[in-house]
Amino acid sequence: MEYFVQQLINGLTLGSIYGLIAIGYTMVYGIIGMINFAHGDVFMIGSFIALAMFLVLTTVLGFTFLPVVLLIVLIIAMLFTSAWGWTVERLAYRPLRGSFRLAPLITAIGMSIVLQNFVQITQGARVKPLPPQIRGGVTLMEGSTEAGTIVVQMSYMQMIIIVTTIVLMAGFTLLISRTPLGRAQRACEQDRKMAALLGINVDRTISLTFVMGAALAAVAGLMFLLLYGVIDFYIGFLAGVKAFTAAVLGGIGSLPGAMLGGLLIGLIEVFWSGYFSVEYKDVAAFSILAIVLIFLPSGLLGQPEVEKV
Amino acid sequence: MAGNTNAPTSDITPVGAQAEAEARRLSTAPGGQRDPNSFAESVKDALAAAFLAGVLGFFFIGIRTDIAPGGLDLKMRWGAWIVSILIVFAGRLLLNLFVYKTHRPVTRRMKVKAPGSGDAADQVAKWLKRALLAFALILPFFFTIFFPNKDRQFIDLAILIMTYIMLGWGLNIVVGLAGLLDLGYVAFYAVGAYSFALLAQYFGFGFWLALPLAGILAASWGLILGFPVLRLRGDYLAIVTLAFGEIIRVVLLNWYEFTNGPDGISGIPKPTFFGLELKRGEGGFADFFGIAYDPIQRFIFLYYIILVLALITNFVTLRLRRLPIGRAWEALREDEIACRSLGINTRNTKLTAFAIGAMFGGFAGSFFATRQGFISPESFTFLESAIILAIVVLGGLGSQIGVVIAAVVMIGGIELLRNLGFLQQVFGGGFDPVQYRMLIFGLAMVLIMVWKPRGLVSTREPSAVLKEKKRIGADLVAQGEGH
Numbered sequence: 133m134e135y136f137v138q139q140l141i142n143g144l145t146l147g148s149i150y151g152l153i154a155i156g157y158t159m160v161y162g163i164i165g166m167i168n169f170a171h172g173d174v175f176m177i178g179s180f181i182a183l184a185m186f187l188v189l190t191t192v193l194g195f196t197f198l199p200v201v202l203l204i205v206l207i208i209a210m211l212f213t214s215a216w217g218w219t220v221e222r223l224a225y226r227p228l229r230g231s232f233r234l235a236p237l238i239t240a241i242g243m244s245i246v247l248q249n250f251v252q253i254t255q256g257a258r259v260k261p262l263p264p265q266i267r268g269g270v271t272l273m274e275g276s277t278e279a280g281t282i283v284v285q286m287s288y289m290q291m292i293i294i295v296t297t298i299v300l301m302a303g304f305t306l307l308i309s310r311t312p313l314g315r316a317q318r319a320c321e322q323d324r325k326m327a328a329l330l331g332i333n334v335d336r337t338i339s340l341t342f343v344m345g346a347a348l349a350a351v352a353g354l355m356f357l358l359l360y361g362v363i364d365f366y367i368g369f370l371a372g373v374k375a376f377t378a379a380v381l382g383g384i385g386s387l388p389g390a391m392l393g394g395l396l397i398g399l400i401e402v403f404w405s406g407y408f409s410v411e412y413k414d415v416a417a418f419s420i421l422a423i424v425l426i427f428l429p430s431g432l433l434g435q436p437e438v439e440k441v
Numbered sequence: 442m443a444g445n446t447n448a449p450t451s452d453i454t455p456v457g458a459q460a461e462a463e464a465r466r467l468s469t470a471p472g473g474q475r476d477p478n479s480f481a482e483s484v485k486d487a488l489a490a491a492f493l494a495g496v497l498g499f500f501f502i503g504i505r506t507d508i509a510p511g512g513l514d515l516k517m518r519w520g521a522w523i524v525s526i527l528i529v530f531a532g533r534l535l536l537n538l539f540v541y542k543t544h545r546p547v548t549r550r551m552k553v554k555a556p557g558s559g560d561a562a563d564q565v566a567k568w569l570k571r572a573l574l575a576f577a578l579i580l581p582f583f584f585t586i587f588f589p590n591k592d593r594q595f596i597d598l599a600i601l602i603m604t605y606i607m608l609g610w611g612l613n614i615v616v617g618l619a620g621l622l623d624l625g626y627v628a629f630y631a632v633g634a635y636s637f638a639l640l641a642q643y644f645g646f647g648f649w650l651a652l653p654l655a656g657i658l659a660a661s662w663g664l665i666l667g668f669p670v671l672r673l674r675g676d677y678l679a680i681v682t683l684a685f686g687e688i689i690r691v692v693l694l695n696w697y698e699f700t701n702g703p704d705g706i707s708g709i710p711k712p713t714f715f716g717l718e719l720k721r722g723e724g725g726f727a728d729f730f731g732i733a734y735d736p737i738q739r740f741i742f743l744y745y746i747i748l749v750l751a752l753i754t755n756f757v758t759l760r761l762r763r764l765p766i767g768r769a770w771e772a773l774r775e776d777e778i779a780c781r782s783l784g785i786n787t788r789n790t791k792l793t794a795f796a797i798g799a800m801f802g803g804f805a806g807s808f809f810a811t812r813q814g815f816i817s818p819e820s821f822t823f824l825e826s827a828i829i830l831a832i833v834v835l836g837g838l839g840s841q842i843g844v845v846i847a848a849v850v851m852i853g854g855i856e857l858l859r860n861l862g863f864l865q866q867v868f869g870g871g872f873d874p875v876q877y878r879m880l881i882f883g884l885a886m887v888l889i890m891v892w893k894p895r896g897l898v899s900t901r902e903p904s905a906v907l908k909e910k911k912r913i914g915a916d917l918v919a920q921g922e923g924h
Contacts, residue, residue, distance in 0.1 A: 167676045184500040187515050215496045227891045234622050235894045237676050238834050241624070242886030245827055249880040254501040260513060369823065373687070376680060411695040418684035425677055426669040 134275040134282040139406045140399070141272075145290040145359065147398020148297035152352040153375035154382070154390040155304070156345030162321045162385035163341050164229070169240035170220055172372015173247035174346050178213040178353030179363045180251060183260055185209060186357075198265060202354075209354050210347040217346025220247075221339055244368075251365040259364040262357060266292065293355050300351060301391055304344075308387065317341060321385070370414065374401070377421040383434020392432060478544060483537035491530035498525050570842055577603075577748060581741040596740045600747055600812065602852045604805055607751035609832040609844035611801030614758055616830070617839035618767065619794035620774025621671075622679040625686025626829055629659040629799040631821035633806025635693060638706040638816055648712035648811045652804060659803025660796040667795040671788055686826055693818040705817025709810050711739070712746060747808055754801045755841055761797070770794050771839075824879065831882045835889050851882065 153175050160168040185205045189195045195204075224239040269287035276282070308314035316337045319327040328334045356371070357363055378397040382389025397417060405413040430436040503522035506513050537543075576583070580599055584592040608630065615623045636655040640646040646654075670681045693700050700706070711719065717726045719739040726742075727734035761767040769790045773780050781787055810816050832851060836843030855878050 167680065180506075181500045183513075184504045184506055184515070187506060187513055188504070191515060212496065212500060215493065219493060219497060224887050224891070228894070231894050233676075234616075234620065234838075235890055237622055237679060238830075239887045239890045241827065241830065242883045242890065245879055245883030246887065249877075249883060251501065253876060253880060255505055256507065258508060260506055260508070263512065373680070373684065377684075380677075380680075412691065415688050415691050418688050421684050422670065422681050425673055425681055429673065429677070 134273055134284050135406070137273060138282070138284045139402050141284070141286050141290060143399035143402035144395060145293050145398070146402055147378075147395035148293050149352045149355050149359070149394075150371070150375045150378045150397050151391040151394025152297060152300065152348045152355075153371060154378040154394045155387060156349050157376050157379040158382070158384050158387060158390040159317075159341050159345055161379070163317060163338055164225070164236075164324075166225070166236045167240065167376065168220075168225075168342075168345070169237065169372075170224070170243040170247055171345065171349060172368035172370075172375065173244050174213060174217050174220065174368070175349040175353050175356075175371055175375075176251065176363070176365065176368030177216050177247060178209050178346070178350030179357045179367065180255060180260075180353075180365075181212045181350065182206075182209040182354040182357050183262060183363060186262070202265075202358075206351065206354055209350040213346045213350035213353070214343040216247075217342045217349070218339055221342040226335065226338075244372075248365050248368065255365065257365065259362050262361045262363075264289075264361055265358060289359060293359065296351065296355070297391075300348065304348070305387065307344075313337070313340060373421070374417045377417055377424070380421060381424050381431055383431025385435070386431070386433045389431055389433035478542045480538075483534060483542050486537055486542070487530050487534035490533040491526050494529035495522070495526045498522055566842065573842075573845060581744050585737060585741075593737055593740060596737070596744055598853065598856055600740070600744050602848055603744065603747040603751055604809060604812075605829065605832060605848040605852050606845055607747065607754050607805045607808075608802065608829045609836065609848055610751065610754040610758060610841065611798050611805065612829050612833050613836075613839065613841065613844055614761075614770075614801070615794055615798035616833050617837075618758070618762070618774065619770040619791060620838075621791060621794065622676070623682045623795070623798070624679050624823075624826055624830065625682035625684070625689075626798070626802055627821045627823070627826040628682075628686040628689040629663060629802030630806040630809065630825070631689055631693065631818075632659045632662050632799075633803030634810040634816050634821070635700065635706075635806075636803065637807040637810045638709050639700070641710050642706060642708075647710060648807070652807050655807040656800045656803040659806065660800035663796040663799030664792060667792050671791040671795065683823065683826075686821075686823060690818050690821055693821070700818075703817060703819070705815055705819075707815040709814050709816070711814070712742070712811050714742060743812055747812075750804055750808060754804075757797075758841065766790065766793055774839075827879075828882060831886050834886055851885075 153171065156171045156174070157168060160166065160171070182205050185208045186201065189201050189204060195201050220243055224243045225236050228236045228239060266287070266289045269285045269290070271283055271285050273284035274281060275284075308317065316327070316332045317340075319330070319332055320334055320337050324334055327337075352371075356367070374397055375394065378393035379390045380393070381396060382391070382393025397420070400420060401413050401417055404416040408416075424431065499522065502525050503518060505516045505518060507516055508514070581592075581596050584595040584599075588595055608626070612623065612626050615621050615626070633655040636658045637646070637648065637651040640651045640654065666682070666685050670678055673681065694703055696702070713719075714726050717729050719726045719742055720734075725734065726738060762771070769780070769785050772783075772785065773787060773790055777787060780790075809820070813820075828851075832844060832847045835851070836845070836847035855875065858878070859875055
């Protein structure tokens with residue numbers, strides 16, 4: 133029981149990170165109907181920016197008060213990663229709007245390769261370890277088994293991740309449902325041509341969608357860095373595929389779906405490695421993707437796609 | 442949520458607006474109106490690009506994190522950062538002045554020439570194909586005669602390039618002809634390689650016996666995978682194939698008892714020449730024919746095997762394109778809904794393309810195993826799929842000769858980079874051109890797609906023609922052309 137609760141907490145934490153990345157996939161898919169294959173690498177870019185900024189603040193500028201440092205790192209990482217997200221869209225996707233179906237997907241793969249190798253060349257291929265910054269936690273339960281006592285602990289780091297995710301999700305939902313920008317996005321999602329006729333700057337709205345997705349990916353990147361303490365140029369690939377799985381599981385195009393899917397994927401991965409085998413945890417995630425797509429293509433909260441001629 | 446229309450947003454400007462805008466642009470801008478093509482505008486735009494480059498590069502080119510004793514260390518590289526900004530500024534300015542913001546772009550001539558038009562181009566392509574084929578046939582002897590010291594290296598490279606050509610042709614059936622984006626092609630390559638290696642290890646099969654089996658096994662995997670997922674939309678299919686490629690690799694890596702895991706399988710037998718082994722001494726190939734033994738003979742033999750395999754791939758593809766099934770593939774690529782309306786069984790059509798592509802991947806995998814003599818899951822990463830896809834995309838989806846050119850340029854070009862010593866003198870001792878390989882591949886994929894979405898050799902001719910050849914295609918129709 134205690135083991136189960138502990139895994140549940142770990143799964144929710146991991147799921148929050150996947151959910152934040154999944155939002156980027158689902159929003160872009162909703163608005164232009166393409167899979168932004170490079171989004172996982174934007175997440176990786178975000179975590180590298182966070183790492184560099186953290187080191188600049190602590191070692192070069194000598195800041196020591198951790199909450200302020202982390203806040204500045206978060207803001208800077210979001211800003212700079214947004215610039216990356218915008219640039220990717222501008223260079224690789226916008227010129228291909230209206231081209232044949234596979235074209236933007238191929239440039240997305242190209243962009244993903246470019247980002248990975250750019251980071252590998254400029255930052256080196258070796259992993260970057262960062263010692264844990266936020267230590268300690270709260271003991272929730274204690275129990276004893278024949279193997280000894282098990283302590284169910286929720287670390288402060290996990291709390292910060294879950295709380296930040298909830299706050300961001302709330303803010304984001306407000307942004308989509310209440311602001312003019314959110315309205316423009318929903319309009320573009322429904323019918324791009326009609327939105328343009330009604331005076332919405334479609335290109336700008338799409339750009340902003342990428343910017344928002346990238347900013348959330350940057351938050352996920354910082355959390356990943358703090359939670360695992362190790363990053364390299366290749367983390368975006370696996371995290372990207374899993375987050376995409378989350379988006380599909382939740383119903384691609386649906387924001388609450390992305391978050392729900394993220395949490396489910398996080399839980400499945402953690403329980404799978406906790407109860408079955410660690411080696412095959414990625415296989416579990418990939419198999420879920422295939423199974424969901426085959427049996428439930430519109431996901432849990434998505435709407436079935438209507439094909440128009 | 443999913444009511445996305447894939448139509449371009451730019452085609453909704455009223456008919457007269459474009460002409461009007463053109464007239465306004467060409468008029469001499471009275472009343473202090475700004476001319477978007479002025480030099481000042483070009484500089485302004487280039488400055489914006491340079492600023493963006495500075496922002497993007499700040500944390501990557503300007504700063505480098507390195508592992509140092511006692512944690513991570515920062516290294517500042519402001520010189521490189523400033524140089525990168527200047528390069529972007531200069532590049533953008535030149536592009537603005539000569540291409541984007543000028544009345545007479547230097548690239549306008551390239552646009553006028555429609556691909557595949559004119560008999561002269563067809564003639565050139567025909568002779569190029571023949572010349573390339575002739576050169577491929579005599580290649581090993583060419584190298585042994587003219588480069589006796591480096592022949593082994595060159596023939597080995599030719600084998601490598603030929604393997605990629607074969608993989609490219611195999612993937613071209615799936616991506617280029619049927620229009621299904623397969624990101625996990627390396628999985629079938631792996632299935633082929635491991636089928637042969639395991640058959641050889643457990644049952645002592647030889648190469649020639651295992652080759653068809655490997656192809657059949659890979660094709661069956663293609664069917665098993667394809668059957669449930671092929672009714673999905675194209676981009677979902679891409680992700681599922683990617684996931685499948687990774688699953689195969691992870692299973693190969695972790696199923697230690699069967700596949701030997703990360704240690705791989707070694708001692709895979711070499712192919713024989715009608716039962717004759719290419720070895721030194723009694724009973725070998727050289728002994729039987731009464732010629733002197735030379736290690737190069739084995740390389741030449743391997744080269745001819747892959748050449749024949751690749752040519753079979755090409756021949757089968759070309760013949761299939763003439764059959765109803767091949768025409769159905771191409772029709773499917775252009776417009777799936779129209780296909781369904783015309784009564785084509787889209788799932789079976791896709792499935793055959795998928796399985797045939799997978800089969801050739803399996804053949805190539807078996808050859809890879811026998812050439813290396815050792816395989817491990819390391820050789821079958823997503824990177825490999827990406828390289829093969831890059832070759833197909835850059836060569837022009839659906840173009841057979843394009844794949845050849847792309848494979849030669851990319852795989853051969855990388856080898857060339859490896860041997861360019863002067864680059865190290867220019868960029869300093871630590872400069873390794875090979876690590877820029879994938880960066881160049883990726884950039885080339887993006888640029889080619891943006892500049893020429895049909896690839897460098899973009900003939901994409903319809904196989905079936907009524908009276909005369911026309912440029913057709915669903916997207917061309919959408920753009921108001923090709924009716």
